[in-house]
Structure formats: C-alpha cells, structure tokens
Amino acid sequence: MSAAPAETTGETEAIPAPNVLLYLNGVTVSFDGFKALNDLSLVVEEGELRTIIGPNGAGKTTMMDVVTGKTRPDTGEVFFHGTTDLTRLDEAAIANLGIGRKFQRPTVFENLTVFENLELSLADTRSTWRTLFASQTPDRRERIEATLSRIGLTAQSGSLAGALSHGQKQWLEIGMLLILDRQLLLLDEPVAGLTDRETEETAALILDLAKDRTIIVVEHDMAFVRSLGARVTVLHEGSVLAEGSIDYVQNHPRVIEVYLGR
DSSP states (O other): OOOOOOOEESSOOOOOOTTEEEEEEEEEEEETTEEEEEEEEEEEETTOEEEEEOOTTSSHHHHHHHHTTSSOOSEEEEEETTTEEGGGSOHHHHHHTTEEEEOSSOOOOTTSBHHHHHHHHHTTOTTOGGGGGSOOOHHHHHHHHHHHHHHTOGGGTTSBGGGSOHHHHHHHHHHHHHTTTOSEEEEESTTTTOOHHHHHHHHHHHHHHTTSSEEEEEOOOHHHHHHHTOEEEEEETTEEEEEEOHHHHHTOHHHIIIIIOO
16 A cells, blocks of 8 residues: 555545546536535555545535435545446446445344345345245355454354344445455444444454555544544535544644534
C-alpha cells in the first residue's frame, strides 16, 4: 500500500494513478433542486481502509448509492480500477465487478441458519432457494467454513440467523459479502446499536479484512473511527470539507463547527 496523500482542506483533488481503485471526480446529484452531492471528488487507493464521517445530509449515503449504481449522478465521473465507468452500469453489474455494500440495518434471512445464509449468498442470487437442497461440494463447504471462521461465527453455524445478536448479524452480513470475494466493501455504520464489546470485535474484524481488500466505512462513532486508525474524509453539504488523520479532522475548525461541536 502506498503512502497516504497529504492532509487537505476543502474538496479532494482527484488525480488518477495506477494504484487508485475508486475515483470520483466532480460528482453532482440533485433531488428536487437539493444537491445531495455537490461536485464531489474522492480518491481511494487499492488496499486502503478509509473512513467517511459527516453530519446527517452530508451526502454519505448518496455517495454509496452512486458507487453501487442505485443512483446515477447528474454530472461527474466514477471509475473503478481506472477503466470501468460505474455510471454506465446497473447495480448487478457493479456487484459482479467485486463491489459489495452492507447497509446499516442487517439484511439476513432470519429463518435460515447462519450456514444456510452463507450458502445462499454463495449462489450469488437470493431467489435460488433450491441451492439449499443441492449437494454440497467440498470446495463450497470449505469456503463457507473459512468465512465462518473469519467472521467469528463458527460456533453459531447451525443457529438461526434470527437468534443472533445485532452485532453478530452485522458480521454475518459482512460474511455474505466476503464469500462472494467482494474486493471493495462499503460498510454503512457497522457499529450502530452494538455493545462496547461488539464494537471492539467489529473493529478487529474490519482491520483484519483490510489486510486483503479495500474498505470504506461510513460511521458516526468517533471512538470507533479512531480505533480503525484510517484516513478520514469529512463530507459536508455534498462535498469534501476536510481529509486527513483522525487527529487532524477532529481539530479542524470547520469540522468542529459543522459536525463535532465544541
């Protein structure tokens, strides 16, 4: 992983480079005259762990919607691996490129076991219920067991997903992305509603996953953001307000004014 760019104020200047995985340049999205994104530029390098913070309405969710194809921008560029224009693809095509998104509220099949949730995800379609009755190959079982181990749910493999704690459901949903080998993970408030212990375990999980993939975490919990030790981007009114280390942004006058308070 290359060295992080210098700390900045104002909008990030998007500069294409061979190690850039995700490149947003001049992205604007308007809803009934309101600019949810306002000439947003953002560069995320391959293998980077990035955290994104900002007040409600700053554009965090809309940014993820644009990257995953749920929302098309009015103007601007969004490139993956420098050559693939995400604005021309639908959600399914973008997912197939290796981009996965975990929403704030876990979306797991609560009436299926943890193992079955991963097995169904491995089929890459939630409508293929017959997958649950297909014969398991050693390779499929090995992938599922490896994923269970990585997300810390091996002991819960045979338990119904609905019986899991909120934190465990978050980990299961992350596992449902991992098993599809998504190389860019967008995690929306992964510790919202978690206990202190679950928050710590989630931080450890994300740091482990960041060893072999690119992760963007949108979060409000500043203690959790600090525990990740990653570069922080602050969004405000649809564009980048500041970017740098957690210490830098927490002491930035405008960030304090519009988001953190005094």
